[in-house]
Amino acid sequence: GQNIDQPTEMTATEGAIVQINCTYQTSGFNGLFWYQQHAGEAPTFLSYNVLDGLEEKGRFSSFLSRSKGYSYLLLKELQMKDSASYLCAVMDSNYQLIWGAGTKLIIKP
Amino acid sequence: GAVVSQHPSRVICKSGTSVKIECRSLDFQATTMFWYRQFPKQSLMLMATSNEGSKATYEQGVEKDKFLINHASLTLSTLTVTSAHPEDSSFYICSARVGGTGDSYEQYFGPGTRLTVT
Numbered sequence: 001g002q003n004i005d006q007p008t009e010m011t012a013t014e015g016a017i018v019q020i021n022c023t024y025q026t027s028g029f030n031g032l033f034w035y036q037q038h039a040g041e042a043p044t045f046l047s048y049n050v051l052d053g054l055e056e057k058g059r060f061s062s063f064l065s066r067s068k069g070y071s072y073l074l075l076k077e078l079q080m081k082d083s084a085s086y087l088c089a090v091m092d093s094n095y096q097l098i099w100g101a102g103t104k105l106i107i108k109p
Numbered sequence: 110g111a112v113v114s115q116h117p118s119r120v121i122c123k124s125g126t127s128v129k130i131e132c133r134s135l136d137f138q139a140t141t142m143f144w145y146r147q148f149p150k151q152s153l154m155l156m157a158t159s160n161e162g163s164k165a166t167y168e169q170g171v172e173k174d175k176f177l178i179n180h181a182s183l184t185l186s187t188l189t190v191t192s193a194h195p196e197d198s199s200f201y202i203c204s205a206r207v208g209g210t211g212d213s214y215e216q217y218f219g220p221g222t223r224l225t226v227t
Binding site: 033040041042043044045048087096097099100101102 | 152
């Protein structure tokens with residue numbers, strides 16, 4: 001079966017760095033996405049990785065290791081507005097997105 | 110950037126009635142649109158995938174006669190919840206993808222529709 005695992009909840013301090021991990025087992029791989037979702041709102045796109053390595057975009061970076069079925073989202077200089085759920089999703093061989101359950105990130109002052 | 114709109118943003122209806130939700134791609138043509146449902150504190154659940162001009166493909170466990178999807182044009186898809194019941198109360202989100210399979214990888218999400226059935 002297809003499976004995406006990520007922690008349910010994480011807590012971090014404003015100004016700090018946090019890493020959210022995601023492991024996956026899917027039928028085929030056509031890329032891994034990270035989305036941010038604030039409560040009551042739709043997801044918004046953060047990053048896309050299809051090759052191994054680190055993609056940096058401002059305060060957010062995403063890493064992928066296809067051989068390990070592993071990705072992480074790194075958030076630097078945390079701000080209170082970063083409190084949200086972070087969803088890991090993998091595009092399988094049919095170009096369908098397989099979603100993780102999401103990681104709720106709580107930022108404390 | 111690609112923008113997807115949904116209407117209405119919130120709807121309250123009585124049990125037994127039907128509700129139609131519209132999803133529009135405003136500045137691009139979406140060959141494929143997706144309908145998701147999300148219950149509180151849970152992840153997105155794909156309900157169905159619709160391609161313009163063809164019948165929608167429903168995920169296992171989703172009743173196609175209850176959740177009617179129409180994707181009549183490249184910019185509009187509709188989801189009709191027929192004979193709604195309180196357990197259908199949820200957050201319904203559509204997303205749209207440019208082009209066909211493999212042409213584009215990103216899904217653009219609408220803002221979602223909060224459905225409450227009383």
